[in-house]
Structure formats: structure tokens, C-alpha cells
Amino acid sequence: xxxxxxxxxxxxxxxxxxxxxxxxxxxxxxxxxxxxxxxxxxxxxxxxxxxxxxxxxxxxxxxxxxxxxxxxxxxxxxxxxxxxxxxxxxxxxxxxxxxxxxxxxxxxxxxxxxxxxxxxxxxxxxxxxxxxxxxxxxxxxxxxxxxxxxxxxxxxxxxxxxxxxxxxxxx
Numbered sequence: 001x002x003x004x005x006x007x008x009x010x011x012x013x014x015x016x017x018x019x020x021x022x023x024x025x026x027x028x029x030x031x032x033x034x035x036x037x038x039x040x041x042x043x044x045x046x047x048x049x050x051x052x053x054x055x056x057x058x059x060x061x062x063x064x065x066x067x068x069x070x071x072x073x074x075x076x077x078x079x080x081x082x083x084x085x086x087x088x089x090x091x092x093x094x095x096x097x098x099x100x101x102x103x104x105x106x107x108x109x110x111x112x113x114x115x116x117x118x119x120x121x122x123x124x125x126x127x128x129x130x131x132x133x134x135x136x137x138x139x140x141x142x143x144x145x146x147x148x149x150x151x152x153x154x155x156x157x158x159x160x161x162x163x164x165x166x167x168x169x170x171x
Contacts, residue, residue: 002106008048009089009105015047022062024110029118035065037076042109052089056107058082062117066125070133071141075125081116 001023008014022040026033045057060081065074089102101112132142137149154162 001109003044003046003109004105005046005054005102005107006105008046008054009052012048012050015045018042018044018046020044020109022060022110022113027064027114027117029114029121034121037063037065042081042113044109046107049086054087054089055085056087057084058109058112058116060113062113064117064121066121068127068131069125070131071127071143072134073127073141073143075127077122077125079117079120081113083112083116 001020003018003020008016020042022036022042024036026035028034040060040062042058042060044059047055049055058081061078062081063076063078066077067073068075087102101108101115127143134141135147135149135151137151138147140147140149
């Protein structure tokens with residue numbers, strides 16, 4: 001979703017407010033795709049504060065469907081986006097010029113939102129703090145029911161000694 005900034009850049013001290021829907025169904029990052037669960041509205045205020053200078057305020061709340069790292073169930077995660085930034089279109093060292101949020105006179109709101117959202121996605125996602133995960137033997141979600149599988153994992157360093165005990169076991 002692109003917003004044309006021509007009028008804002010051409011009129012000194014001009015301010016314009018936008019309320020636009022976030023149109024993307026998924027957000028992709030490094031091989032992972034995250035489903036956007038609602039249709040969030042993005043509140044955007046853009047003001048001309050000088051020659052080729054803008055003041056941009058963005059507010060949104062986006063809910064993504066993440067996957068629990070232990071049990072693989074869907075977890076809804078809501079992230080507020082609050083951005084208040086001044087931008088100099090003529091400064092080539094400005095972060096927004098390097099990130100290509102503004103090309104010619106168009107602001108790419110979706111790219112801006114994704115750049116703010118992606119670093120906030122948690123590294124480890126759990127459906128609840130005491131998630132039991134899935135059974136490594138049968139694949140049952142242990143939060144829903146206990147499968148009764150043998151969960152003991154022998155210490156591989158003790159395997160040779162265990163073999164000696166098994167060979168000389170008294171009957």
C-alpha cells in the first residue's frame with residue numbers, strides 16, 4: 001500500500017491523516033510466514049516540516065498467528081506499532097532512504113510496518129509457560145492428553161556399562 005506524498009511535500013506545514021487497512025494476509029521473514037489474523041487499521045499522520053522533510057506518526061495493532069515451539073499449536077500474538085519519526089528525503093544517509101520506505105514521492109506503508117514488526121516477534125513462542133510439548137515417541141500433544149509412552153532416555157555415556165549389567169543379569 002503506497003501513499004502519495006506529492007501534495008504533502010509541496011505545501012509547507014501541510015498535514016494529512018490516513019486510516020488505511022493492512023492489506024497483506026501474511027508476513028514473511030527468513031523462510032517463515034506469519035498469518036495476519038485480523039484486518040488491522042493503520043492510523044497514519046504525515047506532516048511537512050520543511051523542505052523535503054516529513055514528520056510521520058504511525059499507530060497500529062497487528063495480531064499474528066505464531067506456532068508454539070513445543071506443541072506446534074497456533075498462538076495468537078498481538079503487537080502494537082507506535083512510530084514517531086522525522087524523515088529527510090534529501091539526506092541519502094537517512095535510514096528511510098536506505099530502507100526504501102519512500103521511493104520517489106510514495107511511502108510504502110506495508111514495508112514500514114513489517115520493518116517495525118519483525119524485530120518484535122519473539123524468538124521462542126510458547127502457548128503457555130508450562131507447555132508440555134509433543135511426545136517424541138508417538139507425537140501426541142501432551143497438553144491435551146497423556147499418551148503413556150516410555151519417556152526415559154538413557155545416558156549414552158552409560159550404554160557400555162548397561163550392556164555389561166544386561167549380559168550378567170541373574171535369572
